[in-house]
Amino acid sequence: MAASIFTAVPRAPPVAVFKLTADFREDGDARKVNLGVGAYRTDEGQPWVLPVVKKVEQMIANDHSLNHEYLPILGLPEFRAHASRIALGDDSPAIKENRIGSVQSLGGTGALRIGAEFLRRWYNGNNNTATPVYISAPSWENHNSVFVDAGFKDIRTYRYWDAAKRGLDLQGLLDDMEKAPEFSIFILHACAHNPTGTDPTPDQWKQIAAVMKRRFLFPFFDSAYQGFASGSLDKDAGAVRYFVSEGFELFCAQSFSKNFGLYNERVGNLTVVGKDADNVQRVLSQMEKIVRTTWSNPPSQGARIVATTLSSPQLFAEWKENVKTMADRVLLMRSELRSRLESLGTPGTWNHITEQIGMFSFTGLNPKQVEYMIKEKHIYLMASGRINMCGLTTKNLDYVAKSIHEAVTKVQ
Numbered sequence: 001m002a003a004s005i006f007t008a009v010p011r012a013p014p015v016a017v018f019k020l021t022a023d024f025r026e027d028g029d030a031r032k033v034n035l036g037v038g039a040y041r042t043d044e045g046q047p048w049v050l051p052v053v054k055k056v057e058q059m060i061a062n063d064h065s066l067n068h069e070y071l072p073i074l075g076l077p078e079f080r081a082h083a084s085r086i087a088l089g090d091d092s093p094a095i096k097e098n099r100i101g102s103v104q105s106l107g108g109t110g111a112l113r114i115g116a117e118f119l120r121r122w123y124n125g126n127n128n129t130a131t132p133v134y135i136s137a138p139s140w141e142n143h144n145s146v147f148v149d150a151g152f153k154d155i156r157t158y159r160y161w162d163a164a165k166r167g168l169d170l171q172g173l174l175d176d177m178e179k180a181p182e183f184s185i186f187i188l189h190a191c192a193h194n195p196t197g198t199d200p201t202p203d204q205w206k207q208i209a210a211v212m213k214r215r216f217l218f219p220f221f222d223s224a225y226q227g228f229a230s231g232s233l234d235k236d237a238g239a240v241r242y243f244v245s246e247g248f249e250l251f252c253a254q255s256f257s258k259n260f261g262l263y264n265e266r267v268g269n270l271t272v273v274g275k276d277a278d279n280v281q282r283v284l285s286q287m288e289k290i291v292r293t294t295w296s297n298p299p300s301q302g303a304r305i306v307a308t309t310l311s312s313p314q315l316f317a318e319w320k321e322n323v324k325t326m327a328d329r330v331l332l333m334r335s336e337l338r339s340r341l342e343s344l345g346t347p348g349t350w351n352h353i354t355e356q357i358g359m360f361s362f363t364g365l366n367p368k369q370v371e372y373m374i375k376e377k378h379i380y381l382m383a384s385g386r387i388n389m390c391g392l393t394t395k396n397l398d399y400v401a402k403s404i405h406e407a408v409t410k411v412q
């Protein structure tokens, strides 16, 4: 037999978050805790199917008018319209002026990828792979790969996290924007920044928008956690809506994985805000070409669930309650962890645990302390010190707090 034609293929390293989960699964220790997972968990440590989702799934199953025909290339029209509406707001000037468009996508990742592909093809010239793309330092690790794979050659970071003060490095961020070449693309986390859990305040967003406008920088929002940051959909969309009110043309990638708990249904949306209807329609016509060769047309189940929920005032209210349940549990775990660390007298300050928002927290544990947590305590977290607050439960809080205390006092 001839040698395999794949002999020269190098083995790619595993994706960190999935590797961590696999290691956790294999760990036989009864005390083990997974704080690395990227999804919501109940106080019993279980995935949660939102009650409103269960109800709507039943409605869909009983609706005999539905079938499995292909959706249009750009997706389910009512899903796209409602998804963009919750990002931009009921009274959005851009919606009223008919200058928005949407692309249903395979999760938030799909929205980012389709948007990145479009920008490489058509933004700042034609196939301009040299346009700098700025990503926050740190960021969700996939941002970099998505834009590299779309063909961009100049991926840069902008300052975001100030490790010493465990907060936003606003001045660094603004300086990097001032220095960025005009027309650079900036990926902005709409809310609940992953992994730091630290967002600009409304006033800081105003400063950011002012620099971006003056320097002709393109805002590409990534909205993966709407509702998770504050418990309020409107508050969490504040930054995107402010930019729209300031007249920006922008993209906003939305994920419904977290706020609907529809991780494996792959429900996302890319909202395009342009200057006028004609511009948006031309953009959408190109988006259609990109989608056609990428996934041809999107899946329907998740989009139907979201569209049905968002189009009924009663179901919408139920969903908001479900989102609040998740957000409140995260808030409770934050305050419980902080108060335990403070009463143990764990060295350092722990106010950042309650000041940070969303599902994730940057604990400030260093890589050696993280290793101690995993090896000695069977508590799994990312090497960066990021923990998912939903991995905490009323049953494991004491153990996790004591273990953090030990890691901080024993390992420098």
Ligand SMILES: Cc1ncc(COP(=O)(O)O)c(C=O)c1O
Residues within 6 Å of the ligand: 038, 106, 107, 108, 109, 110, 140, 189, 194, 222, 224, 255, 256, 257, 263, 267, 268
């Ligand atoms: C910041 C950020 N953007 C996008 C995504 C992707 O979401 P989805 O699973 O819907 O593709 C995630 C998921 O973890 C995320 O954290």
